[in-house]
Amino acid sequence: MWARGNVFLTTCPKAYITAESRTLVEEFFARRRLGGLELGKLSGRQVDAFLILEEAVAGEIRDAQQHSRDAL
Numbered sequence: 001m002w003a004r005g006n007v008f009l010t011t012c013p014k015a016y017i018t019a020e021s022r023t024l025v026e027e028f029f030a031r032r033r034l035g036g037l038e039l040g041k042l043s044g045r046q047v048d049a050f051l052i053l054e055e056a057v058a059g060e061i062r063d064a065q066q067h068s069r070d071a072l
Contacts (some may be wrong), residue, residue: 021049024046
C-alpha cells in the first residue's frame with residue numbers, strides 16, 4: 001500500500017511510470033535546474049508534462065511549508 005497526499009495505491013507507484021514519463025521527469029528537473037524551460041522549443045507533450053510537474057512541485061513546497069508552520 002502507498003499513499004501520498006490525496007493519492008492512494010495498493011501497489012508500488014513505480015509500476016505505473018513509463019520510460020517516456022521517467023524521461024520527461026528527468027528532463028524537467030534538469031531544465032529547471034539549469035534554467036532552460038524555453039516553452040517555444042518544447043513539444044506539446046513536453047509542455048503538458050512540465051506544467052503538470054511544475055504544479056506538483058509547487059504543491060509539495062506548499063505542503064512542506066504548511067507542515068513546518070504546523071510543527072512550530
